[in-house]
Amino acid sequence: MNFSATHRETFLQRLQSEPFDLLVIGGGITGAGVALDAASRGLKVALVEKEDFAFGTSSRSTKLIHGGLRYLKQLEFGLVKEVGSERAVVHHLAPHLVVPEKMLLPLYEKRGFGSLLTSLGLKLYDWLAGVRPEDQRKMLTRGQTFKAEPLLNPLDINGGALYAEYRTDDARLTIEIIKTAYRKGALPVNYLRVTDLLYKHERVAGARVMDEVGQREILIHASIVVNAAGPWVDELREMNGSKTGKYLHLTKGVHIVVSRQKLPVRQSIYFDVGDGRMIFAIPRDRTTYIGTTDTNYAGSKDQVYATQEDVAYLLKAINTTFAGVDIQSSDIESSWAGLRPLIHEDGKSASELSRKDEIFESPSGLISIAGGKLTGYRKMAERVVNLVAERGFANRKLATPHTHKIRLHDAFFSDDQEVRHFTAMTAFDLKQGGFDESLAEYLVHNYGKQAKEIVEKAATFEEDKGVALIRAEVMFCINKEMANFPVDFLIRRTGMLYFRIERVRQYLDVVLNIFSNAFHWPLPVAARERARVVKEIDSATLFLKL
Numbered sequence: 001m002n003f004s005a006t007h008r009e010t011f012l013q014r015l016q017s018e019p020f021d022l023l024v025i026g027g028g029i030t031g032a033g034v035a036l037d038a039a040s041r042g043l044k045v046a047l048v049e050k051e052d053f054a055f056g057t058s059s060r061s062t063k064l065i066h067g068g069l070r071y072l073k074q075l076e077f078g079l080v081k082e083v084g085s086e087r088a089v090v091h092h093l094a095p096h097l098v099v100p101e102k103m104l105l106p107l108y109e110k111r112g113f114g115s116l117l118t119s120l121g122l123k124l125y126d127w128l129a130g131v132r133p134e135d136q137r138k139m140l141t142r143g144q145t146f147k148a149e150p151l152l153n154p155l156d157i158n159g160g161a162l163y164a165e166y167r168t169d170d171a172r173l174t175i176e177i178i179k180t181a182y183r184k185g186a187l188p189v190n191y192l193r194v195t196d197l198l199y200k201h202e203r204v205a206g207a208r209v210m211d212e213v214g215q216r217e218i219l220i221h222a223s224i225v226v227n228a229a230g231p232w233v234d235e236l237r238e239m240n241g242s243k244t245g246k247y248l249h250l251t252k253g254v255h256i257v258v259s260r261q262k263l264p265v266r267q268s269i270y271f272d273v274g275d276g277r278m279i280f281a282i283p284r285d286r287t288t289y290i291g292t293t294d295t296n297y298a299g300s301k302d303q304v305y306a307t308q309e310d311v312a313y314l315l316k317a318i319n320t321t322f323a324g325v326d327i328q329s330s331d332i333e334s335s336w337a338g339l340r341p342l343i344h345e346d347g348k349s350a351s352e353l354s355r356k357d358e359i360f361e362s363p364s365g366l367i368s369i370a371g372g373k374l375t376g377y378r379k380m381a382e383r384v385v386n387l388v389a390e391r392g393f394a395n396r397k398l399a400t401p402h403t404h405k406i407r408l409h410d411a412f413f414s415d416d417q418e419v420r421h422f423t424a425m426t427a428f429d430l431k432q433g434g435f436d437e438s439l440a441e442y443l444v445h446n447y448g449k450q451a452k453e454i455v456e457k458a459a460t461f462e463e464d465k466g467v468a469l470i471r472a473e474v475m476f477c478i479n480k481e482m483a484n485f486p487v488d489f490l491i492r493r494t495g496m497l498y499f500r501i502e503r504v505r506q507y508l509d510v511v512l513n514i515f516s517n518a519f520h521w522p523l524p525v526a527a528r529e530r531a532r533v534v535k536e537i538d539s540a541t542l543f544l545k546l
């Protein structure tokens with residue numbers, strides 16, 4: 001059966017009537033990774049997400065699969081080794097979605113670590129992560145640094161370095177992992193909020209869940225429950241009466257998006273802003289995005305947006321780092337803000353807190369996982385499922401962890417060359433069909449080989465070509481990726497609200513119409529969903545003063 005939002009009723013019936021080995025709460029990258037690992041080892045898995053998959057931090061990161069160079073400064077060698085080595089693994093699993101990207105690191109006379117220390121640090125970084133010799137760091141002279149990025153303000157730059165990272169789309173990665181978990185037998189469903197836990201002989205044995213689409217309650221029974229609720233982990237621990245000892249410390253990180261014309265950087269740059277912090281400027285499509293901030297956060301976890309202060313901080317950083325660049329608040333096309341679910345440590349500032357993951361086990365058996373990185377999702381999942389196996393299934397022979405071999409598509413790409421070839425073919429098909437061929441890269445990055453299915457479907461619609469392509473995309477996301485609402489499509493399935501916001505405005509009514517027809521919405525529901533998109537556009541483009 002397709003992973004379609006139109007099969008919701010059937011999925012909910014299964015969730016209520018079948019007992020599961022494992023219930024995962026949270027459909028971010030952590031929960032998705034746990035579901036895939038557990039299902040591929042032979043456990044019967046359900047996953048519930050209170051909003052859309054990747055609604056939380058997993059659609060609001062810097063979108064890098066990276067080793068975390070700055071964690072070397074905090075002497076977190078174990079973390080750097082693990083996530084650094086994971087980069088190549090995740091690239092192999094989905095080469096169209098996790099793309100190699102050289103990062104330029106400008107070096108300054110009066111800030112940062114200087115050339116010698118940086119050179120040693122990057123060498124250590126490459127060594128810990130086992131980077132191939134041809135991709136290892138390259139130190140640059142002052143002249144070479146400007147050649148690599150002529151836009152840099154020459155003021156006190158004395159050299160630079162190039163090192164290897166990968167860029168991705170966090171929400172797409174999460175959704176592809178969710179879909180792969182489904183193919184392996186797991187049952188992940190979005191818009192299901194856990195409102196209480198169920199107990200049997202004082203052990204957690206499932207959850208009471210609110211269906212946010214149909215507004216009814218269901219009960220899900222499972223031998224073990226994993227809490228992978230990211231910034232909401234402590235809410236579940238409170239529900240379980242087990243929030244003792246360590247607790248979460250949330251910090252907010254903001255990104256802004258400007259047009260590539262406004263900030264035409266040649267490649268990704270990671271620069272020192274003079275207050276001890278580092279910021280990325282990353283080209284993507286026809287935009288460049290810049291981030292991030294790192295400030296303590298105590299507001300609503302469901303509505304996290306950039307404020308004027310966040311924007312001013314990032315604009316100052318860009319306008320002083322790049323010469324001849326004068327970006328104003330009015331130049332910002334879009335933005336997003338996410339919460340880091342870090343573990344609190346007394347006396348440490350937001351930036352000093354460790355990014356390591358930690359597992360908490362409650363006396364009644366709730367297993368919670370917090371902290372960590374997008375990049376390390378696979379290893380985190382392995383650790384959680386090892387514990388699940390030990391606690392619940394010691395007498396059952398489960399397969400050993402093998403998600404490093406599970407590609408994130410049935411029709412996968414074997415390497416970068418195949419991705420390039422397929423992108424060229426997609427551009428050709430688009431042109432032949434009268435569509436905008438410049439969308440090929442976007443379509444392949446987003447959907448991999450599934451892009452072919454979308455383009456072929458679009459060719460069967462007799463209407464304006466732009467509308468036909470959007471229609472085919474929306475239908476694909478409803479029928480194969482469990483998109484329930486326009487916001488799911490415009491934010492998590494396509495990133496359109498961040499990187500092509502003008503297309504959101506252009507096609508909003510078309511998208512709304514397709515959802516309305518697919519789900520037979522009465523007018524008030526369609527109006528509510530339209531308002532939801534407009535609110536998201538406003539929140540990404542209008543910045544409140546704190």
Ligand code: FAD
Nearest residue numbers: 026028029030050056057058061062064194230253374375
């Ligand atoms: P989330 O993605 O937040 O998922 C938790 C989910 O649980 C949410 O979707 C939520 O709706 C759901 N949930 C909560 N309560 C319930 C309930 N009661 N019932 C059902 N569902 C519930 N890492 C990298 O590797 N690379 C980067 O470039 C990077 N950049 C970052 C930049 C920023 C600004 C931030 C904030 C983080 C960044 N990270 C990065 C870290 C990374 O994004 C996070 O570690 C990761 O996304 C956390 O995923 P998660 O699944 O644990 O949490």
